[in-house]
Amino acid sequence: xxxxxxxxxxxxxxxxxxxxxxxxxxxxxxxxxxxxxxxxxxxxxxxxxxxxxxxxxxxxxxxxxxxxxxxxxxxxxxxxxxxxxxxxxxxxxxxxxxxxxxxxxxxxxxxxxxxxxxxxxxxxxxxxxxxxxxxxxxxxxxxxxxxxxxxxxxxxxxxxxxxxxxxxxxxxxxxxxxxxxxxxxxxxxxxxxxxxxxxxxxxxxxxxxxxxxxxxxxxxxxxxxxxxxxxxxxxxxx
Ligand code: ATP
Ligand code: MG
Numbered sequence: 001x002x003x004x005x006x007x008x009x010x011x012x013x014x015x016x017x018x019x020x021x022x023x024x025x026x027x028x029x030x031x032x033x034x035x036x037x038x039x040x041x042x043x044x045x046x047x048x049x050x051x052x053x054x055x056x057x058x059x060x061x062x063x064x065x066x067x068x069x070x071x072x073x074x075x076x077x078x079x080x081x082x083x084x085x086x087x088x089x090x091x092x093x094x095x096x097x098x099x100x101x102x103x104x105x106x107x108x109x110x111x112x113x114x115x116x117x118x119x120x121x122x123x124x125x126x127x128x129x130x131x132x133x134x135x136x137x138x139x140x141x142x143x144x145x146x147x148x149x150x151x152x153x154x155x156x157x158x159x160x161x162x163x164x165x166x167x168x169x170x171x172x173x174x175x176x177x178x179x180x181x182x183x184x185x186x187x188x189x190x191x192x193x194x195x196x197x198x199x200x201x202x203x204x205x206x207x208x209x210x211x212x213x214x215x216x217x218x219x220x221x222x223x224x225x226x227x228x229x230x231x232x233x234x235x236x237x238x
Contacts, residue, residue: 007123007167008056010044010079010236011229014214018200019222021056024122024167027157029129031172032204037212037231038171039070041204042125044236045169046094047079049123058167060122061093063115065108067131071096082234095119102132102149109156116164124160129153129170158199 006021015021022028022045030038046064051057064071073091080090095115099105105126112124130150137146161168201217207228215226230237 005053005058005165006056007045007049007058008051009041009229010048011227011238013227013238014229014236015056017214017216017222017225017227018202022123022167022169023200024058024165025161027154027161027168027170027199029170029172029199029201030204031174031201033175033206034173036204036206037229037236038173038204039127040075040231041236042127042169042171043072043075044079045123045167046125047076047083047085047090047235049167050085050090050093051083058122060120061095062123062125063095063097063112063119063121065097065099065105065124065126067099067105067126067128069098070127071098078233079235095121099132102136102153105132106149106153106156109153109160112156112160113163116160116166121164122166124157124166124168126157126168126170128173130172 004023004025006015006018006023008015008021009018030041032038042064046062048056049058049060049062052059076091076094077087080087097108099108115121116124133146133150133153137143137149157168157170160166200219200222203215203217205213205215207213210230210232212229212231213226214229216222228238
């Protein structure tokens with residue numbers, strides 16, 4: 001695993017927690033409550049994937065599938081500037097797609113097979129992976145169908161990660177449950193998309209001010225520890 005290329009998050013603490021950064025050929029699920037930093041990390045990764053390998057990138061481009069309309073080009077500009085990257089180039093190297101519903105989201109995932117090899121893609125972001133599915137299949141009575149569709153979507157993304165050597169990062173909003181943060185995360189409200197799938201699940205939690213706490217869940221090859229990072233105007237930092 002150590003030999004797989006990785007993308008830096010911008011935070012040394014978070015990178016260390018992840019064994020060096022966000023891995024290619026892997027799905028990484030960022031889950032946590034609103035404002036915990038999922039979207040900000042996704043923006044940062046879409047910038048950092050463009051860095052040369054010696055600076056923590058892959059010298060590749062990103063595809064950003066936005067299902068909630070929370071993507072901001074201004075954040076890309078600010079994050080790029082902060083690391084001395086040309087902001088216009090940084091933006092050109094992000095292929096932005098807005099997914100309007102779950103069928104559209106899955107259709108986009110299907111198209112990735114054609115897009116990725118042509119466009120030098122190193123990172124695929126799906127922010128969030130669960131939003132449309134939860135809205136369209138609400139409640140317990142739809143749980144089975146929702147899970148079935150989500151699983152199909154996950155398999156699309158898994159085969160993409162493996163076929164094309166890209167990192168796939170998905171987000172999943174989960175209600176704050178302080179009582180389960182250190183316990184069994186699978187009982188957290190909303191459940192976890194990667195519960196039955198291979199990948200790395202990173203739980204994010206708000207701390208004081210701009211501080212956030214990350215914890216890797218159920219990854220035997222990574223240490224059972226947590227990392228503190230910050231969301232700043234410049235991006236994700238220690
Ligand atoms: P949700 O579940 O609602 O999508 P999220 O986990 O995606 O939440 P983010 O949008 O990543 O949360 O984080 C929002 C936080 O990021 C804000 O509360 C703010 O503290 C911080 N933030 C956003 N933009 C900036 C900025 N320009 N400068 C500093 N901090 C910022
Ligand atoms: Mg978000």
